[in-house]
Amino acid sequence: MIDEYVHALDRALHGPARLKSDLLTEARHSLTDSAEGYRDAGLHPVEAERRAVTEFGPVRRLAHEYQSELLAGTLRSLAVRVLVVGVVLMVAADLMWQGAPWNGPPPPTAYRLLAGSLDWLWLGIDLLALGAYLWLGWHARHGRLGKVRVARAAGIGLSASLCLGWIGTAAVYAWSVTLWDSALTWPPMLVGGIALIAVHGWLGRSAYACLATGTGDPAGRTANR
Template sequence: MTAIDSYVRELDRRLHGPRRRKADMIVEVRDGLQDAAEAVRAGSPEVSDAEAERQAVEEFGSVPAVAPEFQSELAVVQAWRTAWVFAIALPLVMTVTTLMWRAGSTGVSPSPAYHDLAHATDVFLIAASVGFAVALLLLHLVARRAASPVALVRIVGVAAIGTVLTMMGSGLFLTMGAPTGGTSLWGALVGGLPTLPGYGLLLYLGVRCLRLTRTRGPGAGRPSRRPAPVPSA
């Protein structure tokens, strides 16, 4: 295994995040190192291929030194995707639940407490959707300039987890107290089983944002010395 192969393999092992973006990073690093090694050989023909690769790797920087920078970029991409999904999904959830409510309405007026909870849930979904849309804008505008976007990524992760848990709790209470005939907690849980895959996916996105900002080994978690790229879907 050559010096470049060994370096790229160790970097690949250290990085975690969206697979496509990570694969692109690894390819870019390998190509850059190979170009650097070729430049060394062109400037010093007497240098062996192995020595040229060793010099290229040494100039690029050790894996513990550069991995946090790439990990930061992967975390930003994950946060961008998470914010994008929530900004789109929350209005859809509110629209679908409203249509289901109207379709199943029997003309029975809900209690004031039930009405207030339903209204608060709608307001929360609207506010959360706007918040994630703002997060998308911040990830575009701030990530390039910030010394480290880790804090912003964590905010998106915490907001995603909090939003999902709030939606699940509100859904349970609304189901249990439905004016057309409430149900027990167990009945509400069983009735909500079809929604678990969707909630699970949203919760996973939030947890993943937090995991990708976690310190991993020596040198991980340091502020990035270069601005993160503007992520794309």
């Protein structure tokens, strides 16, 4: 019965495999310990497992709680990655331009406006990520997961902001290459471009995991069990 319960819980949950596996292992250990206690009290092994599963509660209720933990975990991971990437972007952007060998007229006003707006956009993204991280930490210290809807909205908002950041970054980089032909052969620009692709791909995977974990209703997948 414990195996069946854990298997049903596994099917009800969706999210990163590592976090999900930790939660399932935690549930199995709790059920096993409870069943062992009943066996030590003299109950038949089958009855001991049945009582342990019954006291643990329906899969539907536990799936909702565990899905909330999965969502909090993926949102926390995304927030940390965003903050790390924010620092990397600031350093990389400065290094890409230091000592640049090309000269010429100043870039057009639209270019300067886009570049300046991009700086403010990434600052806003970093602040949103920091707010999400602090909000999750506050609820964790108080033994609460917080409202799932708020965490889901934060994940969607952060992911949408990242999409705008990616588009803006790609636009500024591409525009820079068209304005200064020698930028294509300037090593810091080439290395910086590769770094930008790598960190944005790293962020994209985390954002996808957060969005995927925040969608769906685990209670609905267990309604008939």
